[in-house]
Amino acid sequence: xxxxxxxxxxxxxxxxxxxxxxxxxxxxxxxxxxxxxxxxxxxxxxxxxxxxxxxxxxxxxxxxxxxxxxxxxxxxxxxxxxxxxxxxxxxxxxxxxxxxxxxxxxxxxxxxxxxxxxxxxxxxxxxxxxxxxxxxxxxxxxxxxxxxxxxxxxxxxxxxxxxxxxxxxxxxxxxxxxxxxxxxxxxxxxxxxxxxxxxxxxxxxxxxxxxxxxxxxxxxxxxxxxxxxxxxxxxxxxxxxxxxx
Amino acid sequence: xxxxxxxxxxxxxxxxxxxxxxxxxxxxxxxxxxxxxxxxxxxxxxxxxxxxxxxxxxxxxxxxxxxxxxxxxxxxxxxxxxxxxxxxxxxxxxxxxxxxxxxxxxxxxxxxxxxxxxxxxxxxxxxxxxxxxxxxxxxxxxxxxxxxxxxxxxxxxxxxxxxxxxxxxxxxxxxxxxxxxxxxxxxxxxxxxxxxxxxxxxxxxxxxxxxxxxxxxxxxxxxxxxxxxxxxxxxxxxxxxxxxxxxxxxxxxxxx
Numbered sequence: 001x002x003x004x005x006x007x008x009x010x011x012x013x014x015x016x017x018x019x020x021x022x023x024x025x026x027x028x029x030x031x032x033x034x035x036x037x038x039x040x041x042x043x044x045x046x047x048x049x050x051x052x053x054x055x056x057x058x059x060x061x062x063x064x065x066x067x068x069x070x071x072x073x074x075x076x077x078x079x080x081x082x083x084x085x086x087x088x089x090x091x092x093x094x095x096x097x098x099x100x101x102x103x104x105x106x107x108x109x110x111x112x113x114x115x116x117x118x119x120x121x122x123x124x125x126x127x128x129x130x131x132x133x134x135x136x137x138x139x140x141x142x143x144x145x146x147x148x149x150x151x152x153x154x155x156x157x158x159x160x161x162x163x164x165x166x167x168x169x170x171x172x173x174x175x176x177x178x179x180x181x182x183x184x185x186x187x188x189x190x191x192x193x194x195x196x197x198x199x200x201x202x203x204x205x206x207x208x209x210x211x212x213x214x215x216x217x218x219x220x221x222x223x224x225x226x227x228x229x230x231x232x233x234x235x236x237x238x239x240x241x242x243x244x245x
Numbered sequence: 246x247x248x249x250x251x252x253x254x255x256x257x258x259x260x261x262x263x264x265x266x267x268x269x270x271x272x273x274x275x276x277x278x279x280x281x282x283x284x285x286x287x288x289x290x291x292x293x294x295x296x297x298x299x300x301x302x303x304x305x306x307x308x309x310x311x312x313x314x315x316x317x318x319x320x321x322x323x324x325x326x327x328x329x330x331x332x333x334x335x336x337x338x339x340x341x342x343x344x345x346x347x348x349x350x351x352x353x354x355x356x357x358x359x360x361x362x363x364x365x366x367x368x369x370x371x372x373x374x375x376x377x378x379x380x381x382x383x384x385x386x387x388x389x390x391x392x393x394x395x396x397x398x399x400x401x402x403x404x405x406x407x408x409x410x411x412x413x414x415x416x417x418x419x420x421x422x423x424x425x426x427x428x429x430x431x432x433x434x435x436x437x438x439x440x441x442x443x444x445x446x447x448x449x450x451x452x453x454x455x456x457x458x459x460x461x462x463x464x465x466x467x468x469x470x471x472x473x474x475x476x477x478x479x480x481x482x483x484x485x486x487x488x489x490x491x492x493x494x495x496x497x498x499x500x501x
């Protein structure tokens with residue numbers, strides 16, 4: 001019952017934010033601000049985890065393929081496919097659920113508690129449209145781009161580690177990357193990225209927007225929003241894989 | 246003018262407003278007073294539409310707010326200014342951007358015109374030159390004044406103030422009261438002030454609604470309070486011995 005109540009309120013929030021903007025210029029400005037906050041703000045963490053993700057997957061794949069009869073190009077293929085199919089869209093989005101999600105939830109929660117949302121409503125501004133819609137649109141715009149960047153950096157990280165550690169030569173790695181490449185995998189990864197970016201932005205927005213109480217509740221709702229986002233991402237990951245692969 | 250009739254509001258089993266009716270007059274400082282939990286804030290939130298009353302009617306200048314569509318309410322709200330208890334300034338914006346925000350949202354004026362208007366209201370609240378300061382860099386009293394400036398920047402017809410003196414020293418409180426009172430008279434606004442502050446009640450209370458347990462207990466002006474025999478009101482207003490003595494002195498002065 002509690003789940004249904006939350007789900008109903010979440011759907012009403014989504015419906016409520018779909019109204020005509022009072023001044024499209026200000027909404028555009030807010031959208032660009034959010035693109036910078038979510039996209040550029042997460043660039044560092046996404047780059048670091050992507051490079052290490054690729055590096056570790058190269059080392060671990062090489063460790064598991066100890067049979068000399070198996071060609072080393074397999075290492076590059078495994079790194080490429082795991083990075084594209086799972087690591088970049090899912091792992092990066094789970095990290096972003098923590099980084100971006102908690103920021104969205106605490107920002108909106110703080111605005112709710114300090115009556116800034118009420119102030120917007122009193123001015124005749126639809127606070128859902130002004131505060132939530134730009135965040136969701138910015139996440140849908142920038143997070144898939146971050147996922148593409150993560151794919152590239154993950155593979156580059158894997159290649160660098162492979163060559164520097166003397167596991168695989170650069171030529172072998174490159175030829176492995178080109179062999180049996182399925183472009184649909186990238187499409188599938190982007191479908192996941194769009195779905196996850198919607199979850200990462202809308203679920204914390206729901207929890208932040210509906211905070212009741214004080215600073216303690218802001219923290220509590222922020223944590224809950226990250227947990228719920230992560231679980232929803234994993235569920236969506238399973239459903240998308242079952243349907244689309 | 247704002248008129249409300251038989252406003253009822255419950256939260257679960259608890260009835261917070263139990264049939265409150267009153268008229269808030271334009272060009273006057275209309276005060277809602279009462280002990281904590283008497284329903285003042287809920288009443289004010291019902292009046293501005295942040296809460297929907299369960300029963301009753303709210304009328305703004307002869308037009309029923311209760312029956313208005315959401316779109317019409319949005320239009321009406323552009324004529325409403327509100328000063329919140331904690332000022333509710335946007336943390337990410339400086340003073341100028343905070344005050345300019347309603348102008349940016351609802352007018353098509355260019356930046357020069359808007360900045361001129363911002364400077365006018367800043368001057369009106371005695372904060373000339375504070376344009377570039379952020380809310381975290383100014384005092385509580387200054388925040389209240391910025392809140393007032395933002396509330397009046399669109400020349401509203403209705404001004405709501407929720408506990409404008411909370412957390413302020415007596416001197417600053419008096420300055421804020423005087424400012425609200427002067428603005429009310431100057432622009433002939435309907436100002437509704439929700440307060441606990443007895444200085445405000447006695448200094449600027451043109452039309453006072455005293456609430457008790459969700460009901461209207463007493464109405465009148467600050468002058469009427471001195472001669473009121475309402476026991477509950479007297480206990481609330483003249484709670485200390487010092488205030489009781491002050492009341493006796495005022496009564497004696499009035500009789501002379």
